[in-house]
Amino acid sequence: MEDGHEKAVVLDxxxxxxxxxxxxxxxxxxxxxxxxxxxxxxxxxxFLNYFLAQFDKFVLSYFQDSVVSTLHLSxxxxxxxxxYATGIVYALLAIPVAFIADYTKSRVxxxxxxxxxxSLCVVFQGLSHNFWQILLARIGMGIGQAPxxxxxxxxxxxxxGTRWLFFGERALYLASSPASKCVTNINVLIKFGDYSILYxxxxxxxxxxxxxxxxxxxxxxxxxxxxxxxxxxxxVIAILIRLLQRExxxxxxxxxxxxxxxxxxLRNEKKSRWTTPxxxxxxxxxxxLRMHSFWLxxxxxxxxxxxxxxxxxxxxxxxxxxxxxxxxxxSRYGIIVGVVGSVAxxxxxxxxxxxxRWTIMTPLYLTAYGGMISSVFVILMVLSKDIAGGNETxxxxxxxxxxxxxxxxxxxxxxxxxxxxxxxxxxxxxxxxLAIYSCVIxxxxxxxxxxxxxxxxxxxxxxxxxxxxxxxILAVLLPMGYWIAGIGFLLSxxxxxxxxxxxxxxxxxxxxxxRRVGFSTFVAVLGALxxxxxxxxxxxxx
Numbered sequence: 001m002e003d004g005h006e007k008a009v010v011l012d013x014x015x016x017x018x019x020x021x022x023x024x025x026x027x028x029x030x031x032x033x034x035x036x037x038x039x040x041x042x043x044x045x046x047f048l049n050y051f052l053a054q055f056d057k058f059v060l061s062y063f064q065d066s067v068v069s070t071l072h073l074s075x076x077x078x079x080x081x082x083x084y085a086t087g088i089v090y091a092l093l094a095i096p097v098a099f100i101a102d103y104t105k106s107r108v109x110x111x112x113x114x115x116x117x118x119s120l121c122v123v124f125q126g127l128s129h130n131f132w133q134i135l136l137a138r139i140g141m142g143i144g145q146a147p148x149x150x151x152x153x154x155x156x157x158x159x160x161g162t163r164w165l166f167f168g169e170r171a172l173y174l175a176s177s178p179a180s181k182c183v184t185n186i187n188v189l190i191k192f193g194d195y196s197i198l199y200x201x202x203x204x205x206x207x208x209x210x211x212x213x214x215x216x217x218x219x220x221x222x223x224x225x226x227x228x229x230x231x232x233x234x235x236v237i238a239i240l241i242r243l244l245q246r247e248x249x250x251x252x253x254x255x256x257x258x259x260x261x262x263x264x265x266l267r268n269e270k271k272s273r274w275t276t277p278x279x280x281x282x283x284x285x286x287x288x289l290r291m292h293s294f295w296l297x298x299x300x301x302x303x304x305x306x307x308x309x310x311x312x313x314x315x316x317x318x319x320x321x322x323x324x325x326x327x328x329x330x331s332r333y334g335i336i337v338g339v340v341g342s343v344a345x346x347x348x349x350x351x352x353x354x355x356x357r358w359t360i361m362t363p364l365y366l367t368a369y370g371g372m373i374s375s376v377f378v379i380l381m382v383l384s385k386d387i388a389g390g391n392e393t394x395x396x397x398x399x400x401x402x403x404x405x406x407x408x409x410x411x412x413x414x415x416x417x418x419x420x421x422x423x424x425x426x427x428x429x430x431x432x433x434l435a436i437y438s439c440v441i442x443x444x445x446x447x448x449x450x451x452x453x454x455x456x457x458x459x460x461x462x463x464x465x466x467x468x469x470x471x472x473i474l475a476v477l478l479p480m481g482y483w484i485a486g487i488g489f490l491l492s493x494x495x496x497x498x499x500x501x502x503x504x505x506x507x508x509x510x511x512x513x514x515r516r517v518g519f520s521t522f523v524a525v526l527g528a529l530x531x532x533x534x535x536x537x538x539x540x541x542x
Contacts, residue, residue: 042159045241046152049115051205052234053148056122056141056227057082057312058209062330063216063223064317068461070223075461077131079453080537082313085135086142087446088530091439093146095432107431108245111151115238118144123231126224131541150438153418154431158248202414203341206312210334213316214327284429288436289511289519293495297421298437300488302444304371304413307481310448310474311378318474319399321467322385323392336400340407348412352419360500361493363420367413368486374410375479377402382475410482424499443530448477450533457540 060067060082068078097110121141128134212226288294316330323329352362380387380402388394425433452473459466511519 039159042245043156045237045245046156047200048237049111049234049241050148050152051202052230052237053115053118053145054202054205055209055230056125058205059212059223059226059230061313062209062213062316062334063226064313065320065461066223071128071131071134073131074541075456075459076453076537076541079449079451079456080534080541081131081135081138082309083446083449083453084530084534084537085138086145087442088534089139089142090146091442093143094150094435094438094442097147097435105247107151107155108241108247110147111155112238112242114144114147114151115241116144116235118148119231119234119238121231122227122234126227126231128224146438147435150431150434153422153434155245155248200342200345203338203345203411206341207334207338210316210330210332210337213334214331217330218327284432285436286511287426287429288433289515291424292498293424293492294433294437294499295519295522296488296492296495298440299444300367300485300492301417301437302441303481303488304367304485305441305445306448307371307478307485309445310452310477310481313449314452314470314474315381318382318467318470321470323396323399325392326396329396332396332400333403336403337407340404341411344408344411345414349415349419351412352416360420361496363413363416364489364493364496367417368489370409370412371482372486374406375482377406377409378478378482379475381406382471382478420496424496440526443526447529447533448481450537452477454533454536454540 064078067073073081097114118141121137121144124137125134125141128137215221216223216226316333319329319333348363348366351366355362381399384399384402385392385395387398421437422430422434452470455473456466456469459469
């Protein structure tokens, strides 16, 4: 500053990489082949790590009856295990772990160590004999899994160069408004397809779980054997990530940033090793607090994930209860999820990438309208046996048809939406901002199993009343989440356009009083909800 009392610390001192392909030298055939091999190995390892990190959830849902009976769990205890047991620690640790990784440029190291830790905790889950043992193991697992998605998305966004898009190059030329402080006529590469590979792990996990559940049921193999195997394989993958992956340099974002946007003023104070980290932390948090679209996108995604979380933990066991004579139901359920879900998420990336030269809002439209349409098919899934007049054979035909339609319309969003969110963030703040996003949505969507567990408290799981109550809950809660999310995403479109047009938020800008009050209220309400549901689940777990 001119008065000499303040100085500016550059948030990202490294030069911003060019987003234009015209400056990139041509690759030789050997370099081309090596680059393809490196990217393929990296994406494969990140995919396997993410797939295994999701897999324990599917084991808990597909083997719900076995887990509940073996460990003598109540409905509230199962809700706690599938909700805040991992959700709270995941949310609390996502931000500091991602910040440390971002600041120290050790994302690969953190991801590898986290992989080793959560894999060991999954093994311990397989060795559990009661509620408290598996609860502690799942809390430990949540600590290790906290940075997995955030760091994987961040690494992919920096690993995939302009030549290596999943569906080829898609460039978008943006011209900022005259009042904008960002560089005009920015050539930005939109790569919605890159993240689709990562999120296929969700659907492959369900497909494999369905086959394992069917095979284990026919051979009377205990459910905890699957968890032990997952943990052992996870340890191997974590070691391979550390040995084969290197920390990539950071690439540019969707918005251009000038010096004023990426600097933060600091008062003269005694320098310490924490001065710059504190500046980064303050600037990153301040930036997302001032973004116009970030929080509406985050809350909308939280509502969407709430429906998905409830669907994943409760739909397989519900359908198994409704169709007890269909021995292959879970196997076919898993195949539909794996095949249709994978096709949908890749299709969403392809559509978004193809249309990116005209609009970057396609992921938001796909998520909003796709979820709303899917909600109709989800209701038909829940009521499939009633629609078939109580006939199980006819009911499963209805079920498989509407289930395919539900996944095809609902699952277009994951990869494309993640890429849009990442590209709205400054490169140096990317991992930390994604951790803030993950922290909020995990607290929102983890409330779903907690609510259902409390709603089914003191109801015999083997009774017809339990199935009827579960039916009503699923038929109401799942569509509600889809519609709330859809409306939120549609409302956020104008805010995203505003963020892109203004080219970033000056870091030193103060929060307005209204925004301070709004965020303080939001934090208080969300914190109160989490505490209330967690305490209620513990108190009424019997």
